[in-house]
Amino acid sequence: xxxxxxxxxxxxxxxxxxxxxxxxxxxxxxxxxxxxxxxxxxxxxxxxxxxxxxxxxxxxxxxxxxxxxxxxxxxxxxxxxxxxxxxxxxxxxxxxxxxxxxxxxxxxxxxxxxxxxxxxxxxxxxxxxxxxxxxxxxxxxxxxxxxxxxxxxxxxxxxxxxxxxxxxxxxxxxxxxxxxxxxxxxxxxxxxxxxxxxxxxxxxxxxxxxxxxxxxxxxxxxxxxxxxxxxxxxxxxxxxxxxxxxxxxxxxxxxxxxxxxxxxxxxxxxxxxxxxxxxxxxxxxxxxxxxxxxxxxxxxxxxxxxxxxxxxxxxxxxxxxxxxxxxxxxxxxxxxxxxxxxxxxxxxxxxxxxxxxxxxxxxxxxxxxxxxxxxxxxxxxxxxxxxxxxxxxxxxxxxxxxxxxxxxxxxxxxxxxxxxxxxxxxxxxxxxxxxxxxxxx
Amino acid sequence: xxxxxxxxxxxxxxxxxxxxxxxxxxxxxxxxxxxxxxxxxxxxxxxxxxxxxxxxxxxxxxxxxxxxxxxxxxxxxxxxxxxxxxxxxxxxxxxxxxxxxxxxxxxxxxxxxxxxxxxxxxxxxxxxxxxxxxxxxxxxxxxxxxxxxxxxxxxxxxxxxxxxxxxxxxxxxxxxxxxxxxxxxxxxxxxxxxxxxxxxxxxxxxxxxxxxxxxxxxxxxxxxxxxxxxxxxxxxxxxxxxxxxxxxxxxxxxxxxxxxxxxxxxxxxxxxxxxxxxxxxxxxxxxxxxxxxxxxxxxxxxxxxxxxxxxxxxxxxxxxxxxxxxxxxxxxxxxxxxxxxxxxxxxxxxxxxxxxxxxx
Numbered sequence: 001x002x003x004x005x006x007x008x009x010x011x012x013x014x015x016x017x018x019x020x021x022x023x024x025x026x027x028x029x030x031x032x033x034x035x036x037x038x039x040x041x042x043x044x045x046x047x048x049x050x051x052x053x054x055x056x057x058x059x060x061x062x063x064x065x066x067x068x069x070x071x072x073x074x075x076x077x078x079x080x081x082x083x084x085x086x087x088x089x090x091x092x093x094x095x096x097x098x099x100x101x102x103x104x105x106x107x108x109x110x111x112x113x114x115x116x117x118x119x120x121x122x123x124x125x126x127x128x129x130x131x132x133x134x135x136x137x138x139x140x141x142x143x144x145x146x147x148x149x150x151x152x153x154x155x156x157x158x159x160x161x162x163x164x165x166x167x168x169x170x171x172x173x174x175x176x177x178x179x180x181x182x183x184x185x186x187x188x189x190x191x192x193x194x195x196x197x198x199x200x201x202x203x204x205x206x207x208x209x210x211x212x213x214x215x216x217x218x219x220x221x222x223x224x225x226x227x228x229x230x231x232x233x234x235x236x237x238x239x240x241x242x243x244x245x246x247x248x249x250x251x252x253x254x255x256x257x258x259x260x261x262x263x264x265x266x267x268x269x270x271x272x273x274x275x276x277x278x279x280x281x282x283x284x285x286x287x288x289x290x291x292x293x294x295x296x297x298x299x300x301x302x303x304x305x306x307x308x309x310x311x312x313x314x315x316x317x318x319x320x321x322x323x324x325x326x327x328x329x330x331x332x333x334x335x336x337x338x339x340x341x342x343x344x345x346x347x348x349x350x351x352x353x354x355x356x357x358x359x360x361x362x363x364x365x366x367x368x369x370x371x372x373x374x375x376x377x378x379x380x381x382x383x384x385x386x387x388x389x390x391x392x393x394x395x396x397x398x399x400x401x402x403x404x405x406x407x408x409x410x411x412x413x414x415x416x417x418x419x420x421x422x423x424x425x426x427x428x429x430x431x432x433x434x435x436x437x438x439x440x441x
Numbered sequence: 442x443x444x445x446x447x448x449x450x451x452x453x454x455x456x457x458x459x460x461x462x463x464x465x466x467x468x469x470x471x472x473x474x475x476x477x478x479x480x481x482x483x484x485x486x487x488x489x490x491x492x493x494x495x496x497x498x499x500x501x502x503x504x505x506x507x508x509x510x511x512x513x514x515x516x517x518x519x520x521x522x523x524x525x526x527x528x529x530x531x532x533x534x535x536x537x538x539x540x541x542x543x544x545x546x547x548x549x550x551x552x553x554x555x556x557x558x559x560x561x562x563x564x565x566x567x568x569x570x571x572x573x574x575x576x577x578x579x580x581x582x583x584x585x586x587x588x589x590x591x592x593x594x595x596x597x598x599x600x601x602x603x604x605x606x607x608x609x610x611x612x613x614x615x616x617x618x619x620x621x622x623x624x625x626x627x628x629x630x631x632x633x634x635x636x637x638x639x640x641x642x643x644x645x646x647x648x649x650x651x652x653x654x655x656x657x658x659x660x661x662x663x664x665x666x667x668x669x670x671x672x673x674x675x676x677x678x679x680x681x682x683x684x685x686x687x688x689x690x691x692x693x694x695x696x697x698x699x700x701x702x703x704x705x706x707x708x709x710x711x712x713x714x715x716x717x718x719x720x721x722x723x724x725x726x727x728x729x730x731x732x733x734x735x736x737x738x739x740x741x742x743x744x745x746x747x748x749x750x751x752x753x754x755x756x757x758x759x760x761x762x763x764x765x766x767x768x769x770x771x772x773x774x775x776x777x778x779x780x781x782x783x784x785x786x787x788x789x790x791x792x793x794x795x796x797x798x799x800x801x
Contacts, residue, residue, distance in 0.1 A: 016609070280725075281459070281777055282466045283769035285732035286750060290473060290762055293754055314725060367615035368729075375617065375736050379751055393623070398638060398740065401623075401631045413623055417616060424612035 007356070010433045011426075020425030023418055031237035043234050044385045047226065054225040058111045058212035062407050063220040063228075074214040075106035075185075080192075081208045088206070096126075096205045098194040104135075105187050109171045112212040113154040115192075117147045117205065124199035131195075132173055135188025140164065140173065142192075147205075220407045222395060231387035232411060238388045239370045239419055242303055246369035249307040250315070251362040257312050258319025259354070262327060263346050269320075276316045284309055285375070292381040299383040302376060306369065315361065319354065326353045356434040364427030367420035374416055389416050448785055455781040463774040464543060470766045471538045475531075479759040484538070485522055486760070487548040492517045547764045552756040553749070562764045565749065570768070572641055573745030577734055579661060580668035585723055587669075588676035593707060595677065596684035607677050614675035619736040622667035626740070629663060636663050639742035664741045672730065679722060683715050717788040724780035731773055 011017045038046070046053055056079050066072055080100040082088040089097045119126050125146035132140045142160060143152065154160065155170040164172030165180060174190075175183040196205040219228035261272035291305045326332070327350065335345050376382060377390025389412035396408035475481070492514055496502050502510060541547065547562040555565040595604045629636040637643065642656045687693070688711050696706045738747030746768060753761035 016612075277458075278462045278465050280728055281462045281770065281773045282469070283732065283766055283773055285735055286762075286766040286769050287470060287473065289750065289754060290470065290766055293757070293762060294474065294479060294759075364615075371615075371617050371620065375619070375733075378619070378736060379739060380754065398623075398626060398742070401627055402638065404631070406627060406631070409623060409627065413620065416620065420615040421612055424615035428612050 007433055011429055014429035014432070016425045017429030020422040020429070023422035024426065027236055027240060027419060027422070030233065031240055034233040035237055038230065038233065043230065043387065046230055047234075047387045048385065049224060049226060054221075054227065056210050057221045057225040057227060058214070058216050059221065059225050060223055060403075060405050060408075061111070061212070061214055061216035061221045062405075063218055063411070064215045065218070066215055066407070073105070073107045075104065075108060075110050075211070077213040077216050078102050078104075078110075078211040079208065082194075082206045094198045094201060094203065096194075096196040096198060098196070098205075098207050100192040100194075100207075100209045102190055102211070103188070104174060104185070104190055106213075107185055108214060109174050109183070109185060110211045110213055111170065112210075113170045113173065114210045114212070115142075115152040115154060115194075116150075116208040116210070117152065118149050118207070119147055120202065120204040121198070121200055122202070124203070126199070126203060126205045127197045128205070129193075129195045131193040133191035133193065135186055135190060136177075138177070147196075219411055220405075222392075222408060228392065228408065228411065231392050232389070232415060234387050235389035235392070235412060235415065236419075238299060238383075238386065239373065239416070242299065242373045243366040243370035243419070243423070246303060246306050246310075246372075247362050247365040250310040250313065250369075251358055251365060253307075253311045254313055254315035255319050255351075255354075255358050258316045259323050259346050259350055261316065262320045262323030263342070263350060272312065272316060273320075275312050276314070279309075279313050282309070285372075288372075288376060289379065289381055292376060297381055297384055299373065299386060299388070302373070302381075306372065318361070319357070322354045322357050323350055326350055329353075360427050360430035360434050363423055363430055366423040366427075370419050370423075371416065389413075451785050452782055455785075456778060459774045459778045459781075463770050464539070466770040466774075467542050467767050468535075468539050470763060470770070471535060471542050474759070474763050475535055475538060479763065483541075483548055483760045483763070485518070486551075488521050489514075489518050490548060492521070542763060542767050545764055545767060547760045547767075550753075550761045551758045553753055553758050553761050562760045565761060566746065566764050566768050569744065569746045569749045572743060573734065573738065573747065573772075575657075576661070576664055576738070576743055576745060577731070580665045581727060583665060584669055584672045584676065588673055588680060589719070591673075591677045592680035592684055593712075595681045596688060596711075597703070597707075599685060604681070607674055607681070610674040611678035612675075614671060614673075616671060617733040617736070618664075618668045618671035618730070619733060619740045621670040622664060622737055622740040625663050625667050625670075639663075639740070641744050660741075660743075664737055664743060667737060667740075668730075671733070672726065676723070676726065680715075680719055683719060684711055687711050687715050717784055720780055720784050720787065724777065727776055727780070728773060731769070731776065735769075 011021070056077065058077055061077070062074065064076060067074060067076075080087065080102060082098045082100075087098055087100055089099075091097065115130070117128070125148055127145065128147050129144050130142040130152075132142050134140075140160075140163065142154065143157070154173070155168060157169055160169045161167065161172070167175060167180065167183060171183050174185045176186045192209055194205075194207050198205060217227045217229050219232050221227055257272055257276075261269045287309065288302060288305055292302055295301065332345060332349060335349055340349075373382075373388065374390030374393065377388050378394045380394055382388055382391035382394060392412040393409060396405065400406075400408045495517075496510070496514065502513065505513070545563040545566060549560045550562050550565055553565055554560060555568050557564070557568070559565065591607070595601075595607060598604055626638055630638040637660055639660070641660050642653060643660075647653045647656055690710075693706060693710050696710050701709075734745075735747035735750055737743070738745045739751045742748060746765060749761065750765045752758075753765065
């Protein structure tokens with residue numbers, strides 16, 4: 001065992017493997033952080049979006065890091081809520097005055113603009129006057145009239161559009177005067193005044209202003225306003241666990257079958273070899289798809305199916321030939337001579353000898369299973385409740401590329417690539433360490 | 442003659458083995474589908490069809506009002522179904538399903554139509570086959586020959602910057618072709634707008650054969666490139682390693698000492714013995730990548746079997762899904778069989794028999 005460890009330490013001589021290992025470490029830290037910070041049921045609840053979890057998010061917004069690029073300064077989402085923080089004044093006669101102030105230093109215009117009113121009354125609805133104040137002091141009347149608890153979709157207000165000279169409100173309310181043909185945003189401090197007249201003593205009025213930006217969150221949002229950061233984060237532990245469990249289970253099992261096949265020989269050997277050849281011709285992906293389709297799409301059921309269908313597979317032949325070499329060694333004869341049982345010989349003498357071959361093979365196999373999960377999810381057979389990278393690719397699809405939502409496709413793809421390549425790099429180095437014949441080539 | 446007979450015998454043996462293998466694979470599929478009750482459902486639709494044809498020939502019944510006719514049909518179907526299920530134990534039924542599946546006799550699709558408007562599963566599947574074959578054969582031939590050629594060149598220039606670059610790039614093959622496809626679409630279709638997003642011909646399809654072929658060729662570029670990117674580096678890396686190991690053999694040194702040209706050495710002493718294992722490794726790669734083709738077709742909306750499988754899944758069309766698994770089992774089996782034949786043609790041991798001595 002000590003020799004094995006010494007060989008592992010040789011990995012330090014391969015810079016690519018160091019890069020790979022560090023990336024794997026980062027992914028592992030992200031996974032642990034995610035699982036602790038957003039527990040599984042919470043992630044499922046958020047991703048389903050039951051209730052109005054994502055109501056304040058814009059649709060199809062780019063990630064905020066896009067603003068770091070030179071020449072790009074897109075608006076982020078601005079949310080203001082009336083409350084004790086000083087935006088709301090209640091007059092002695094019961095009337096309410098709400099003032100929202102915000103800074104708008106961005107190029108371009110927001111995607112949407114909503115004001116959410118919360119009104120408490122028994123019979124007579126509160127009467128509001130909503131005014132918009134530009135940084136240069138111009139004022140526009142947005143709306144005048146009674147409000148219930150409702151959503152005022154400013155961008156869809158046709159009367160307001162007419163008052164703004166035909167410009168759609170989410171543009172007109174931020175445009176510089178006289179820039180009608182090619183609207184330019186006016187930068188500076190904006191104000192929104194809501195003056196509410198309440199007709200009942202217990203009546204109350206609150207408001208929330210949401211200016212939906214063109215960029216949102218670390219990873220942007222999808223067409224259902226969901227924050228993609230959640231999917232990118234939760235995709236990490238799922239990809240790692242799927243890849244690792246599948247690779248460990250399958251390598252170990254194929255390794256054992258290779259050992260049994262080589263050691264017992266005869267009929268056992270023939271049977272195992274025949275099953276291996278049959279297995280290699282099985283159309284595995286359609287079979288997984290059929291299982292996902294007819295039985296369950298749970299990622300764990302699929303993981304089980306993948307392991308069971310690969311208990312015997314191509315690796316058996318490789319391990320078998322390694323075992324055949326080891327079997328001829330004199331110390332096996334010696335063990336047999338002193339009466340060791342078959343099980344003892346296989347488990348205690350043969351397996352440790354061939355183990356070094358298993359390790360690189362196992363590491364190089366991980367990306368294949370990570371991508372397998374992504375492939376199934378990409379085809380729409382992903383776990384229905386969990387956000388994964390493959391599912392993100394499935395939901396964005398080529399349509400997102402057509403519409404220019406590149407971030408939605410590129411981010412999960414790059415994470416998949418990083419995961420796949422980091423394991424491939426480490427496996428590649430391990431292969432050279434454990435198979436010295438490759439080292440000089 | 443003797444050689445031919447030996448190759449024939451070998452081919453036949455491999456062929457029988459492959460057929461058995463495919464049958465076992467299909468049987469597994471049938472069992473999975475039967476456990477979910479899907480094969481029984483397919484059988485029921487077939488019986489319904491049979492009853493329909495019987496009734497069509499019966500003039501008296503056809504005159505009945507539709508509601509009554511429907512009642513009679515339902516009764517007949519139910520009776521036949523009950524007989525069928527009661528009189529045949531599960532195991533017998535499963536073998537009948539196997540025979541049906543092997544002959545792609547899967548009745549009617551539930552929702553998917555073929556382009557010609559038919560609902561027969563066999564027709565729907567065979568209609569999609571040429572597109573898949575076109576894509577896969579083109580892509581794999583290109584990968585095989587360019588990898589072989591590059592590996593030979595690199596083994597000649599061992600340690601050169603190009604050689605090192607290929608070795609460094611070989612882990613990129615960890616990602617499947619569809620994955621590169623997404624990036625290629627992003628760059629060449631979305632940003633540069635020089636190549637189409639997907640599909641097999643432009644819409645509407647050109648009338649002239651030449652224009653049609655050119656259009657198909659244009660649509661082939663991106664999927665084939667994705668396939669190429671995913672497969673080329675690791676193939677070149679492994680094969681170049683093979684060539685290097687073999688070119689340090691004594692007989693190669695001997696040939697060099699005799700003063701043979703490097704081209705002759707490559708052809709006779711390096712390529713000859715390495716081709717059989719190279720074919721084997723290419724075969725292994727093909728077997729695993731065949732499955733990736735399903736997703737590649739979906740990324741590029743290529744109208745082949747993979748695209749159909751996705752469509753059948755979206756529409757929850759069980760007969761088509763089972764049929765797809767069967768046809769992929771056949772395709773994999775045929776791939777392995779063809780590689781076996783290539784192996785036999787290249788490996789002198791097969792030609793010469795087990796003894797390895799040329800018969801007198």
